[in-house]
Amino acid sequence: MTVVIGTRGSQLARWQTNRVQELLQAAHADLQVEVTVITTQGDRVLDTPLPLLGGKGLFTAELEAELHSGAIDYAVHSLKDLPTDDPDGLIVGAIPERAIPFDVLVSRKGHTLDTLPEKATVGTSSRRRAAQLLHQRPDLHIIDVRGNIDTRVKKALDDEGPYDAIVLAQAGLSRLGMDDVISEVLSPQQMLPAPGQGALGIQCRNEPESLQTLAPIHHLETAMAVTAERAFLAALGGGCSVPVAAYALKQPNGMYDLIGRVCAVDGSMLIEVETKFTGDRIENALHAGKELAEQAIDRGAGPLLEAAE
Numbered sequence: 001m002t003v004v005i006g007t008r009g010s011q012l013a014r015w016q017t018n019r020v021q022e023l024l025q026a027a028h029a030d031l032q033v034e035v036t037v038i039t040t041q042g043d044r045v046l047d048t049p050l051p052l053l054g055g056k057g058l059f060t061a062e063l064e065a066e067l068h069s070g071a072i073d074y075a076v077h078s079l080k081d082l083p084t085d086d087p088d089g090l091i092v093g094a095i096p097e098r099a100i101p102f103d104v105l106v107s108r109k110g111h112t113l114d115t116l117p118e119k120a121t122v123g124t125s126s127r128r129r130a131a132q133l134l135h136q137r138p139d140l141h142i143i144d145v146r147g148n149i150d151t152r153v154k155k156a157l158d159d160e161g162p163y164d165a166i167v168l169a170q171a172g173l174s175r176l177g178m179d180d181v182i183s184e185v186l187s188p189q190q191m192l193p194a195p196g197q198g199a200l201g202i203q204c205r206n207e208p209e210s211l212q213t214l215a216p217i218h219h220l221e222t223a224m225a226v227t228a229e230r231a232f233l234a235a236l237g238g239g240c241s242v243p244v245a246a247y248a249l250k251q252p253n254g255m256y257d258l259i260g261r262v263c264a265v266d267g268s269m270l271i272e273v274e275t276k277f278t279g280d281r282i283e284n285a286l287h288a289g290k291e292l293a294e295q296a297i298d299r300g301a302g303p304l305l306e307a308a309e
């Protein structure tokens, strides 16, 4: 049997898709796994800040159409870029084991968050990152940085460029073999990651054949964690442009610890909430995320989210 995986054209997307191709091939000796590259709106428009382009699914609409038409069977996404609501007829059929979920600083002079000079310029297009940076360092000057990961790294390392540092996900850099440009891995206390960061989501038609093929590459522990994180985001209105962070981790005692944050975009306020859940049923993860969002709303998250729209 042959299946076709669709991918965006970026280096990162291709790497991630090749990884899933390998995983599927290793799980099914008799399966032929082909890859086809699809250009999305988000790949074409590189000069507009992402929060302004707005619209959920900027990087996903074309792939969804190809899934529906049957031109492809699977679409591999960075889970954090995937809207929390499944489009009609489609489902995240598997979530493979997560990579490191943290954010990092890339700085041409090797600065850490603590050693960045007063009023330093930091590049990020993410409101979640900007807000958390400003919460700790209100002096920082945050400016936009767009482009693929290698483009952003080049901009960060350019001596003529405006950036003293930029923030990126460690997972993306590692996948592209660029760990050596990292000047600091930010702790979750310093920078709570985006819901689902470092994990892949494999989208497919909601049909038994598609799901069966994916079953062996699904990672339960990752799925429990990211399901809780994404449920938190979904209950707060979803979208990758809101200043919301969430991180769940399985503890040695088997319980999952879920931390969520909602920030004012200017960093003037940061609400942090925390809960625990047991990992025996995925419903527990969904419930924990939802319940944590209610806790955040009780603590005043609503106006912060409205202000960020």
Ligand SMILES: NCc1[nH]cc(CCC(=O)O)c1CC(=O)O
Pocket: 078, 079, 080, 081, 149, 167, 168, 169, 170, 171, 172, 173, 196, 197, 198, 199
């Ligand atoms: N928003 C773009 C994006 N989508 C996924 C990754 C990296 C992999 C991941 O975070 O899971 C990145 C780059 C980044 O945020 O630095």
